[in-house]
Structures are given as C-alpha cells and as structure tokens.
Amino acid sequence: MDRETLTQAIRELKRERKAVILAHSYQRPEVQEVADFVGDSLGLAREAQRTKAEVIVFAGVHFMAETAAILNPEKTVLLPDIEAGCSLADSIRPEDVLAWKEAHPEGLVVAYVNTKAEVKALADVCVTSANAVEVVAALPKDRPIFFVPDMFLGAHVARVTGRRLDLFPGECHVHAGIREEHLRALLEAHPEAEFMIHPECGCGSSCLYLKPDAKMLSTEGMVRYAKKAAHSTFVVATEVGILHRLEKEAPNKRFIPVKPDAVCEYMKRITLEKVYLSLKEMRHAVRVPEEVAEKARKALSAMVAVG
CATH class of the missing domain: 3.40.50.10800 (NadA-like)
Structure with missing residues (x-):
C-alpha cells in the first residue's frame, strides 16, 4: 500500500x-x-x-x-x-540499583524514565528530562541520591540544583555522539542562532562554556521555546526526528541539526x-507482571504529578 x-x-x-x-x-x-x-x-x-x-x-x-x-x-x-529498544535503558540492571541501596540504606533512587520496569520498581521516583530538576530539588537534602542511568542528564541536574548526586555511568548512544567539535563548528557557521541542547548530550557542559546563553531543554521544551522565542534560527542538539515537529509547529523559523546523522535506529x-x-x-x-508494575506505578505516578 x-x-x-x-x-x-x-x-x-x-x-x-x-x-x-x-x-x-x-x-x-x-x-x-x-x-x-x-x-x-x-x-x-x-x-x-x-x-x-x-x-x-x-x-x-x-x-x-x-x-x-x-x-x-x-x-x-x-x-x-x-x-x-533503548541503549540507555539497557545500560542499567536491577542489580546495580540493589547494590547501591544496600550500601546506602537511607538513600533515594531517582530513575530516569528511560529505564526498564524492573529498575523503575526499585526507584523512589521517576523523572523525565522535562521535570528532573524540579523533582530532585524537592527531595530531602539530608539523604543520598542515586540518579540512574543517564550520567549527562544527572550532571545537568546536579549543576542546576546544587545537589550532590551519585551518578550511574549510562548514556544514550545518539546524544553521547554529539560532541564539542560539532557545536564549535555550528557556532562559527551560525553565530546569530539560538542553541537548544538536550541535557542527555555529552557536550552539555562544554556548550555552556562555549555559548553561555544556550538553552538546555527537553524535546518538549525545545518545541515550546522555539514557538515563542524571537529568534528565527535555531541550532538543535538532539535526535533529528524532532526537526519535523519543530518545522511544523514553528513554520517560519529555521532549524539546523548539530549532527544531521544523530538518528536513533530504535x-x-x-x-x-x-x-x-x-x-x-x-x-x-x-505486558508487565503486576508485582513489578505495582511498585513501578508508584514511582511513575509521582513523576506524572510533577510540573
């Protein structure tokens, strides 16, 4: 057909x-x-x-x-x-979380939504890139926090909130592939453009150093920001599928991918x-076994309620 x-x-x-x-x-x-x-x-x-x-x-x-x-x-x-599937979700196992919990019995586990149900079931709360900062900022300040599995998003949350986080060394293979040299080239080619960077990108810290006014935004945050911003040209650091939606919802603006081959094959x-x-x-x-789903549902419900 x-x-x-x-x-x-x-x-x-x-x-x-x-x-x-x-x-x-x-x-x-x-x-x-x-x-x-x-x-x-x-x-x-x-x-x-x-x-x-x-x-x-x-x-x-x-x-x-x-x-x-x-x-x-x-x-x-x-x-x-x-x-x-998802390379980031595949990077962490329930055993990794259980080992940390055993070493930190008073600790809290914050699981990025990019995790399997068995990991969510061990978490105290789930987050997305859109609300991770808000969720972590509201957690008790006297308890250790394990942020899993994306180390770049976790580093961004720690930087913004000022909280000390134990970070699991996971990454999205697409976002990790967006590097400082890609940003530097686009900065030189389009000095007038607004830069929108997904916090999963490994280049986040260097981007803020190179361009302090760059915006660290979730995919939804990028769409909202591009629609209302005065700028007409945007450099976008995330998976390139977002470009279709950006061009559709902000049709009079120009969007340039930092890395045109930043494609998630999954x-x-x-x-x-x-x-x-x-x-x-x-x-x-x-389907998710109910004994797993029941525990994961609590962490997900807390995520959905924020913001």
Whole structure:
C-alpha cells in the first residue's frame, strides 16, 4: 500500500479498535502525522494515563510502551516493533540499583524514565528530562541520591540544583555522539542562532562554556521555546526526528541539526506499515507482571504529578 492508503487504513482501524496512537517526537514524520498525540516521555505518559481509548498503539521504544502498560493495566498497549529498544535503558540492571541501596540504606533512587520496569520498581521516583530538576530539588537534602542511568542528564541536574548526586555511568548512544567539535563548528557557521541542547548530550557542559546563553531543554521544551522565542534560527542538539515537529509547529523559523546523522535506529524501527499491522493483528502487546508494575506505578505516578 502507498502512504495515503496506509494512512486511511490506520484511521479506519483506529476507529474499529477504539484505539489511540501516541508517538514520540523522534519518530518518522509519517508516523507522527497519523498519531493522535506527539510529545516527549512526560507528555506521552500523561496522555497514556488520561486516554479513554481501549487500545494504545505506542510509536516509540519499549520502555515507553512499558510505562503506558504500567499506568493502564486495564488497557491493551501495542508496540509496533517489539525490537524497538533503548541503549540507555539497557545500560542499567536491577542489580546495580540493589547494590547501591544496600550500601546506602537511607538513600533515594531517582530513575530516569528511560529505564526498564524492573529498575523503575526499585526507584523512589521517576523523572523525565522535562521535570528532573524540579523533582530532585524537592527531595530531602539530608539523604543520598542515586540518579540512574543517564550520567549527562544527572550532571545537568546536579549543576542546576546544587545537589550532590551519585551518578550511574549510562548514556544514550545518539546524544553521547554529539560532541564539542560539532557545536564549535555550528557556532562559527551560525553565530546569530539560538542553541537548544538536550541535557542527555555529552557536550552539555562544554556548550555552556562555549555559548553561555544556550538553552538546555527537553524535546518538549525545545518545541515550546522555539514557538515563542524571537529568534528565527535555531541550532538543535538532539535526535533529528524532532526537526519535523519543530518545522511544523514553528513554520517560519529555521532549524539546523548539530549532527544531521544523530538518528536513533530504535525509534526509526517503527514504520507506517508496522503501525497498520499492529492495529490489524493486535501486535505486539506489551505486558508487565503486576508485582513489578505495582511498585513501578508508584514511582511513575509521582513523576506524572510533577510540573
């Protein structure tokens, strides 16, 4: 089927299945276009929690579909490609968290949403890049904090809040690949541009040194900021899937990727055809054992409530 036929078939199946399609901002443009809601991890979690649909098709990666399943145990959550994983979520194991907790019995575990359900179940609270600073700033100041798994986001949170955090040495392979030399080249080429940097980027500290007025923003923060900012040109340091949404929501502005090949191959595993097959054949249902989900739900509910 061509794209137009696939799109129409998806819309018809969505009505039949009483389904909603949620898509992350890093998804392919054509997948974003068939979604009912496009956003970042926090926005998607909130939308998954409030939807009245019976079926949630999650155009994202596995931990996102898991999050939706945890927050909606009575609904069917489908992931169009079961192999759509996450290198960051895969970097940490429950054993890593348990070892820290054993050494710090009074400690608090802050888990980035980019983690598997078994890790979330061991956390005191989950965060996204959009609310991590706010969540950590509100935690008791007399208790040690283990921030997992993204060390660059954790370093950003520590810098902004002034809190001492124990950081797990995890990273997103896409954001870690955006380096200082990429930023320096764009600074020279576009000195007038506004710089928007995702806090998962390994170049965050050096960017703030090179350009102190650069904005450290979540994907959703980038969209909101670009729409209201007076600047007309923006340099964007994150996965390039965000460019479609930025160009759509701020059509009179120019967006330049710091690294044009900053592509998450896991996000791009989701295609329009796979979304169609997911709805047609009800594949692939994502389920989390209730004993794990019950514990993870507490940490996720605290995350969704902030901000």
